[in-house]
Amino acid sequence: SYDLSQPPSMSVSPGQTASIACSGDKLGNKNVCWYQQKPGQSPVMIIYQNDKRPSGIPERFSGCISANTATLTISGTQAVDEADYYCQTLDGKPAFGGGTKLTVL
């Protein structure tokens, strides 16, 4: 199975920029999706095809990809952005990263 690595946790101050990395072998040759999951809730897609935002997702969420790393960037992070974030790609079968718990404090 394909391994996607994410930092288990990170913290950011309100109003600052959070960058969550997702790394995998030759990930730049694939497409990546990002999900947000708040406690007790189902995941929500926030980025697909590396950098596209579904309708209704705030513009402060953006994504990019290069070489072996995909990055989710949250600009002007708000308290409501505190959640777990998962990257996902397809390598024969879908693979998820282990998730990053983002704390806003």
Added chain:
Amino acid sequence: EVHLVESGGGLVQPGGSLRLSCAASGFTFSGYWMSWVRQAPGKGLEWVANTKDDGSEKYYVDSVKGRFTISRDNAKNSLYLQMNTLRVEDTAVYYCAREIPGGQVWLDYWGQGTLVTVSS
């Protein structure tokens, strides 16, 4: 509005069986691939299985092959997951999710999940 509602979870002994259902509404169910994704307590997401819009293709994660069967009834707008020979490690919340067309298994709508607990 797209709605996905899972049901059928519960407590089952190791080696037992369970059938999950997912009722879909608010979109043309027969036009979309559908997936099951699970999340063990306190853990991350794991894709389990998916099926083509007409049910003619089905794919599974290796750990459930031969034990789980995904199916759908487009006339009833329903997705199913038959789970046999359950193991303790199958304990998780099971979500059904709709895939964005394109073959990348990007999941744009998720249900609320149903909890499956495998324990003696």
